[in-house]
Amino acid sequence: MNANLAALLYLVSGILFILSLRGLSSPASSRQGNLFGMIGMAIAVVTTLAYKAPSGLSAWVLVILGIAIGGGIGAWRARTVKMTDMPQLVAFFHALVGLAAVLVAAGALYAPQAFGIGSVGAIHGASLVEMSLGAAIGAITFTGSIIAFAKLDGRMSGKPILLPQRHAINIALAAAAVILIGIFMATESHVAFWLIVLAAFALGVLLIVPIGGADMPVVVSMLNSYSGWAAAGIGFTLGNLALIITGALVGSSGAILSYIMCKGMNRSFISVILGGFGGETDAGAAGAVETRPVKQGSAEDAAYIMKNAGKVIIVPGYGMAVAQAQHALREMADLLKKEGVDVSYAIHPVAGRMPGHMNVLLAEANVPYDEVFELEDINSEFAQADVAFVIGANDVTNPSAKTDPKSPIFGMPILDVEKAKTVLFIKRGMGSGYAGVENELFFKDNTMMLFADAKKMVENIVKALGH
Amino acid sequence: MANEASKQFVDAVTAAAQNYADTLSAAAGSAAHAASGGAIDPFVFRLAIFVMAVFVGYYVVWSVTPALHTPLMSVTNAISSVIVVGALLSVGVDASTPGDDGPLWARIFGFIALILACVNIFGGFLVTERMLSMYKKKG
Numbered sequence: 001m002n003a004n005l006a007a008l009l010y011l012v013s014g015i016l017f018i019l020s021l022r023g024l025s026s027p028a029s030s031r032q033g034n035l036f037g038m039i040g041m042a043i044a045v046v047t048t049l050a051y052k053a054p055s056g057l058s059a060w061v062l063v064i065l066g067i068a069i070g071g072g073i074g075a076w077r078a079r080t081v082k083m084t085d086m087p088q089l090v091a092f093f094h095a096l097v098g099l100a101a102v103l104v105a106a107g108a109l110y111a112p113q114a115f116g117i118g119s120v121g122a123i124h125g126a127s128l129v130e131m132s133l134g135a136a137i138g139a140i141t142f143t144g145s146i147i148a149f150a151k152l153d154g155r156m157s158g159k160p161i162l163l164p165q166r167h168a169i170n171i172a173l174a175a176a177a178v179i180l181i182g183i184f185m186a187t188e189s190h191v192a193f194w195l196i197v198l199a200a201f202a203l204g205v206l207l208i209v210p211i212g213g214a215d216m217p218v219v220v221s222m223l224n225s226y227s228g229w230a231a232a233g234i235g236f237t238l239g240n241l242a243l244i245i246t247g248a249l250v251g252s253s254g255a256i257l258s259y260i261m262c263k264g265m266n267r268s269f270i271s272v273i274l275g276g277f278g279g280e281t282d283a284g285a286a287g288a289v290e291t292r293p294v295k296q297g298s299a300e301d302a303a304y305i306m307k308n309a310g311k312v313i314i315v316p317g318y319g320m321a322v323a324q325a326q327h328a329l330r331e332m333a334d335l336l337k338k339e340g341v342d343v344s345y346a347i348h349p350v351a352g353r354m355p356g357h358m359n360v361l362l363a364e365a366n367v368p369y370d371e372v373f374e375l376e377d378i379n380s381e382f383a384q385a386d387v388a389f390v391i392g393a394n395d396v397t398n399p400s401a402k403t404d405p406k407s408p409i410f411g412m413p414i415l416d417v418e419k420a421k422t423v424l425f426i427k428r429g430m431g432s433g434y435a436g437v438e439n440e441l442f443f444k445d446n447t448m449m450l451f452a453d454a455k456k457m458v459e460n461i462v463k464a465l466g467h
Numbered sequence: 468m469a470n471e472a473s474k475q476f477v478d479a480v481t482a483a484a485q486n487y488a489d490t491l492s493a494a495a496g497s498a499a500h501a502a503s504g505g506a507i508d509p510f511v512f513r514l515a516i517f518v519m520a521v522f523v524g525y526y527v528v529w530s531v532t533p534a535l536h537t538p539l540m541s542v543t544n545a546i547s548s549v550i551v552v553g554a555l556l557s558v559g560v561d562a563s564t565p566g567d568d569g570p571l572w573a574r575i576f577g578f579i580a581l582i583l584a585c586v587n588i589f590g591g592f593l594v595t596e597r598m599l600s601m602y603k604k605k606g
Contacts, residue, residue, distance in 0.1 A: 010552075013549070014520070017546045017549070018520075018523055018524075018527060020542060020546065021524075021527045021528060021531065021539065021542070021543070022527050022530070024531040024532070024535045024538060024539050024542070025530045025531055025532060026532060027532070027534065027535065027599070027602040027604075030535055030538065030599045030602070031596065031599045031600065033542075034538075034542060034592060034595050034596055034599060037542055037545060037546055037592060037595075038592050040546070040549075041545070041546065041548075041549060041551075041588055041592070044549050044551070044552055045551060045552070045555065047552075048551075048552040048555045048556065049555060052555075052556055052559065053559065054555070054558065054559030055559055055560065055561035055562075055563075056561070056563070058562075059558060059559045059560070059562075059574070062558050062559075062574065062577075062578050062581075063555060063558055063559065063581065065578075066554075066558065066578055066581035066582050066585060067581065067585050069582050069585070070581065070582040070583065070584065070585025070586045070587075070588075070589065071585045071586075071588070071589040072589075073582075073586045073589075073590070074585060074586040074587060074588065074589030074590030074591070074593070075589045075590065075593055077586070077590045077594070078589065078590045078591075078592075078593035078594035078597060079593070079597070081594060083598070086537055086541070086594075086598075089541075089590075089594065090537075090540050090541055090544060093541070093544040093586075093587050093590060093591060094544065096548075096583040096584070096586055096587050097544065097547050097548060097550065097583075097584075097587060099580075099583055100548070100550050100551075100553075100554060100580040100583040100584045100587075101550055103554070103557075103576040103577070103579055103580035103583070104550055104553035104554055104557055104576070104577070104580050106572075106573075106576045107553065107554070107556070107557030107558075107560075107572075107573040107574075107576040107577045107580065108553070108556075108557065108573075110569040110570070110572040110573040110576065111557065111560040111569050111570045111572075111573030113560075114556050114557065114559070114560035114561070114570070114573065115553075115556055115557075120567075120569055126510055220540070221540070224540055224543060224544070227544070227547050228543070228547055231547045231549070231550050232517060234550055234553050235513075235517075236510070236513055236517075237553075238552065238553055238556070239509060239513060240552055240553075241513075241516060242549050242552065243549055243550060243552060243553070244513055244516055244517050244520065245516065245517075245520040245523075246546050246547055246549050247517075247520075247547065248517050248518075248520030248521040248523075248524055249520060249523065249524035249527070249528075249543070249546070250524075250543040250544075250546065250547040251521065251524070252521050252524035252525045252528060253524055253528040253539065253540075253543050254540075254543070256525065256528045256529060257528075257536060257539070257540065260533075260536075347533075347534075349533065352537075354536075354537060354540065355533070355536035355537060355539075355540065356533060356534060356535060356536025356537035356538070356539070356540075357537050359533075359534040359535070359536075359537065360537045360538070360598050360601070363598070363601040363602045363603070364601050366601075366603065368603055368604055368605040369534055369602045369603065369604065370604055370605050371605065372534060374533050374534070
């Protein structure tokens with residue numbers, strides 16, 4: 001196969017990747033898009049094997065072995081992972097891309113002739129820069145994603161860890177990496193290369209540890225973006241179009257998702273990066289103890305109110321997923337629909353722990369996607385709704401985001417549940433939300449609190465509806 | 468109203484993205500031409516493709532429905548593992564030269580990178596497929 005044909009085939013696979021993202025513009029075309037992605041990947045792999053065939057039988061054995069081992073593990077994870085654990089899985093996958101970028105850069109450094117970028121001791125200067133940038137970003141992605149994985153998976157506290165002088169340390173590390181890249185370019189020293197990787201490993205850890213659990217959706221998106229830029233860096237080293245296009249696509253995709261998540265929380269990207277926000281506060285312990293009375297209700301009350309309603313909007317939050325209440329919730333919605341009640345779901349942009357997480361969880365519970373609406377599409381309908389049924393969400397419904405300039409969540413877009421005739425609010429107890437803010441909604445006249453575990457409460461409502 | 472406006476917006480960006488995709492393939496064609504005879508450094512062409520792909524990504528990703536943002540992340544994960552082409556080059560290097568252990572190291576690095584990338588490729592596409600198959604319409 002000649003180089004031009006190979007380059008054109010890589011271009012084809014790049015275009016197929018663009019189409020795979022394009023397919024995600026609606027659930028109807030999404031699976032076809034995914035198929036395009038798979039075809040693109042197959043073309044890229046086959047082209048590489050045909051254009052620069054592995055030398056000798058031993059290399060072929062390694063290739064087949066590597067694909068079998070990696071593919072087996074990947075397929076197993078994809079089948080067994082729980083949908084609530086998707087953020088961890090995605091963070092873990094980002095780590096793999098990052099480490100793969102580091103290793104490919106190292107491979108190119110140790111055997112440049114195989115990559116067509118010169119020979120040992122005489123690698124082109126530009127290739128050295130691209131290689132070291134790809135490796136550095138990959139290394140940051142790797143350790144950063146491992147930390148994000150540990151935090152999301154509960155293996156590490158979600159509390160921000162604030163080192164003294166952390167900004168100075170980070171700047172020093174970044175400066176060291178830049179100087180090392182300069183040295184590496186001039187000398188092609190392997191030691192300099194590994195020092196760059198080490199500095200980037202440390203930087204990855206230090207960048208993510210100060211970021212609190214509440215900001216994790218941004219972090220996961222940001223690392224998604226980094227993994228793309230790392231791939232693009234390697235793409236420049238290899239002069240590979242598929243890799244350059246994909247890196248650019250993934251890089252901008254992650255950046256856009258980070259932006260959407262930041263907007264959903266009304267946080268600036270810079271302040272998320274600087275960290276220190278979103279530690280789980282000890283509910284009730286801090287500040288004045290709330291003594292105002294709230295209206296309480298039972299499952300039977302809730303069932304009665306909803307049965308006689310014309311329009312119910314369900315507002316699910318991550319708490320619903322933690323309690324695994326989504327299946328019971330869908331059962332409840334089915335019963336209500338049988339009674340002639342119009343049921344829809346309202347999703348806040350940061351309702352889950354990663355972008356779009358809540359939609360997946362509802363889809364898993366067989367909730368049709370055309371009953372699920374985004375904040376901007378449904379917010380005006382709360383005024384016409386008889387019941388807003390809040391389950392496992394808190395801060396995203398807090399009216400003080402609009403009314404109280406002193407509130408830490410002031411300015412965050414919220415779902416206007418208080419405009420519904422009745423608000424049913426399922427909650428374990430009177431604790432405050434993730435952001436540690438008291439919710440004014442609890443004390444409104446039209447709010448009825450349902451204190452219980454989300455799953456139990458919904459199951460009891462289902463029972464009551466059955467009578 | 469809002470729905471209609473967003474639909475128009477999506478249509479507009481789709482058209483723009485398609486334009487960009489066309490430009491992109493044209494640019495790639497000229498890159499290949501230049502590589503075979505032109506005097507401009509191939510890096511410049513790669514950079515041009517990169518920059519345009521960033522724009523394509525920008526428009527395409529904005530047209531992704533928010534309901535599918537999680538599958539978007541898992542599929543971008545899978546496609547960024549096209550870095551597997553680098554791993555394949557590295558693992559396939561000729562390691563038979565005596566007295567030079569560079570290629571041997573390249574094989575080791577390449578082999579590990581190949582496994583990692585394949586976990587991602589298979590895991591990413593399959594988990595995306597699993598999620599997408601759960602999205603169903605009413606009735």
